[in-house]
Amino acid sequence: MIVDFKYKGQSAVVQGLTSAKMAFATNALREAAYFKGTLGRPLLLREALSALYTVVTSDFKFRPRDRFAFEAWLAEQNRLFLEKLGARTEKARVRIEELEARRSELDARKQKRLEPFYQARKHYFEYVFHHEYELNYILDPVITVHPDEVFFEAFSQDESSYARVGARYDLFERIEAFECGTTNIDFSARLARELDRIRTYRKTEFDIAPAGLAVTVGGGEAHKEKKVALPETWVEGFLQVQSTMTMGLTHLRIAPIDLFNVCRYLRLHKAKKSPRALRFELVPGKRIRVVFEPWEHAIELSATAVYSGDKPQSIRTWGRDRLRVLSRLLPVVQHVDVYLAGFGLPSIYVLDLGEVSFTLALSGWTENDWSGGAKFDLLTRRVSASPEELMLVYESLRHVRHADEAQIALSTKLGIEKTRSVLSHLCQVGRAMYDLSVRRYRHRDLFADPFTLKEAVKAVAPAAPHASQSTPEAKAAQAIFAGDDVRIIMRRPFSGGFKLSGSARGESGGRVRPLLTVDHEGRIVEGTCTCAHWKSHGLTTGPCEHLLALRLAHMARLTDEDGGNNGNEAKGGN
Incomplete structure (x- = not known):
């Protein structure tokens, strides 16, 4: 997917002795969306946007060490060894050693002569990285202006972390004008450095406009144009994040000091073996315990962090090092809401900074990014x-x-x-x-x-992109349900929804036993199955077709109990 951008100028922060202007250049090819006001507490927005930039540029995926130089050296040693084996006389061996010594001397002189070139090339690539890296689309967040707040959204470089900054209008001491809409903003590395210079003693103006800070050359209109190859994974990641946020999540409220202790321990300790999970031990009415694997080091959270659920549970999450991007926000956080989807599933951290909120959504683990085959929309x-x-x-x-x-x-x-x-x-x-x-x-x-x-x-349409009906699991579930190959064995209501036990046709023609917990809105909260898909993946990549078929049967039963008014609707759902 090719996406066009046209910016009238560039985003920047202009600093003066007593005032500053924070101007964001929007994509002129999208709908008009602008905002102009004066910040009352500029440090909150400075910290939040700086943390957003940290998330956007982060990449926690494992990168194996480059062994090209070692392999080249090893090949050269093999060549020398074979040449020496072929030297039949002492005179030939001595001559080879002399030539090799001379070659090493020439290589050293060549390296010394080319050193200025290598240094210049290094400086050039560093300049390109710091000044032109914004050509990458991930550094152009999506910004939305609403009647109550302005918010920014973006993904990390490895697409495993989603961040959202919401600035409520209470943050501004004066709002001059705004127009609701969604667009992209030019967010460069230079802008990130300028944000760090914002101070409370300077009156800071906040401006989102197509022009940003335009530079006109020769009397013409200044434009900065980009054409970016936007991968489908970027769009898919946004959709999976939204599907996760509407799931039945386990909600915990913790104090800022609790998140500080977690980040501090992660900064001081590096696990060299598996498992590397962050485990939440939850007991109703008791203080929450966080356990770091593989050391089994437990931190009991503050007295305000008490689990209010109705049953004890242990939830393991992976990719915990990604939490370190929140370290900068800890001094200004008032409280933290943690939302856990389940064992090995995504986790979401919502930080309340007062007039600003910061949301960090982490995929199940770093390698399984938001677009890496997850189908959380099937859980809704x-x-x-x-x-x-x-x-x-x-x-x-x-x-x-x-x-x-x-x-x-x-x-x-x-x-x-x-x-x-x-x-x-x-x-x-x-x-x-x-x-x-x-x-x-x-x-x-x-x-x-x-x-x-x-x-x-x-x-x-059934084949609509990004629709849950288009996935193989959903199609298979619909076929199982339409063929009357799923049975509800037990269906027990409880305060949070329904617990279901059933039997469904498996891939080889045998029967499998799906067990399902759904809330009152029909969203999957928990599920197990005896099929091969669930044994390999659990719910980390979405539910199997047998769990989906059992939910279809449950929805049809609900419709019949309500009088059959929407009997045809259940057959079209997942």
Whole structure:
């Protein structure tokens, strides 16, 4: 996917003795979105945007050591050894040693003569890295202006971390003008360095506009254009993040000192063997314990970090070193909300800085990035919806910009269940997002093209991209359910939803036993199965077709119990 950018100028921070201006240049090829105001607490936004830049430039994936030089040396030693074996006389051996000594001398002189060239080349690549690295799309975050806040979104370089910075309007002492919309901003390494120079004694203006800080040459209009090959994985990552945030997550609230102790321990200790998990030990009514593997070192969190769940559980998460990107924010954090999806599944950290919120969503582990085959959209409930219903909810959300599902259901008169499904669908096609910090849906178009009825028809089609129905697991589940090859053996309601036990047709024609826990909205909370897929992956890459088929049977049962009003809808969902 090729994405065009046109910036009228570049983003920058201009510092004066008593004032400063923070100007972001937006993509002129997208919808008009601008904001102009004066910051009341500039340090909060400075720290949050600096942490965002740290996330964007981070890469925690394992990179094996480059062995090219060693292999070249080894090949040369093999050649010399074979030559010496071929030397039959003492005179030939002595001559070879003389030539090798002379060659080593010449190589050293060559290296000394070329040293200025190597240094110049090194300085050139360093300059390109620091001044032109913004040509990479990941350094151009998505920015959205809403009636209550401005927020930035971006992925890390390894696509395993998602970060969001939300700046509420309470942060500004004066707002002059704004226009709601979504665009990209020019976010360079130079801008990141300039952000560190912001101080409280300088009055700081915050400006998001197409022009940014434009430089005009020869009386013409200054533009900075980019053409970036945007991989499909970038879009897929956004969709999987939103699917995860709408799951039934285990919520913990911890104090800033607790997160500091975790980051400090990670900074001082480096594991040299597996497992390298961060384990949360949760006992109802007890203080939360965090255990570092493989040392089994436990930290009991502060007295305010008490688990309020209804059953004890132990949740292991991987890729813990990525938490170190939050270290800079710890001095200004008021409290931290942690959301855990389950064993080996993503984890989300929402930091409350007062007028600013910072969200860090981590994939299950570093190598399994957000676009690395995960299918968390399958864990969300999907009831079939018509293109007209999709457009109705989209326009309603676009009109108010942010709302909860009950408000959208009231304005569209579609009912709460249908509205939940359509909002989830809009998140998965890049036309909305779920803000976990305030638990509300927000309008946010990932794509520059407007969302029309034609696009809505494509979105609800069975082969629609990024739709859960297009995955092999979902298609197989639909076939199992349609063929009446799934049975509900036990179905027990509890305070959080339903616990299900069933039997379904396996791949080889035998029967497998899926066990499923769903909440009242039909979202998968826990699940196990006796099939080979679950034994290999669990839920780390999404549910297997047998769990999905059991949920389809449960949704059909719910529909029958409600009177069959939506009997046809269950068959279209996952």
